Amino acid sequence: MTSATSTVESVWTAQRWRQHPLRMTGIVLHLVLRGLFGLFWIAAGMNKLRKDWLTTDILKRIFEDRLTEMHPDSLQVMFLQDFAIPFYKLVAVFVTFSELYVGVALLLGLTTRWAAAIALINLLGFSAGGYYDASLIPFFALCIIMMSWPSGRWLGLDGRLSRKYPNSPWF
Secondary structure: OOHHHHHHHHOOOHHHHHHOHHHHHHHHHHHHHHHHHHHHHHHHHHHHHHOOOOOOOHHHHHHHHHHOOOOOOOHHHHHHHHHHOOOHHHHHHHHHHHHHHHHHHHHHOOOHHHHHHHHHHHHHHHHHOOOOOHHHHHHHHHHHHHHHOOHHHHOOHHHHHHHHOOOOOOO
16 A cells, blocks of 8 residues: 555544644545535536526626726736637636536535646636625635645545556546
8 A cells, every 4th residue: 555545545534633633624625625616616607507608698798898897908808809708618618617616526526636727717707807896815825725735535426536546547
């Protein structure tokens, strides 16, 4: 048994809890946050499916409305005019399916770090489109934490798959 395998398997032992109660509490908190974050992204993606983002121009209209609320010389206006509005269908597909992927991946602990990176890309896109406010800061922090810590190996499919495919960058 490799040291990585034994580390993954020994995370949930009573001895580990006694030796490292703070660390184990942090792991559990992280896993709860990962689950809640996953549910958030699934809800966001399902909302876009319900509102028919993939087959209508609703996102284009949202972007055009947003243009009227921003300073015309801002970076956000340039982003919307030069990228988001001309490619609104592609943006709608990417955002909808990436939100669903991120949510499912975080809940299953599957490609967890990649899912968090895609969530961060979405958040950066939302910010570039003028939807930034202070409430996004915790989401940025969660993405960075999820990318930094191996929570999919603690509880999720990443642990099993990383043992089966030890050189894969996905797990």
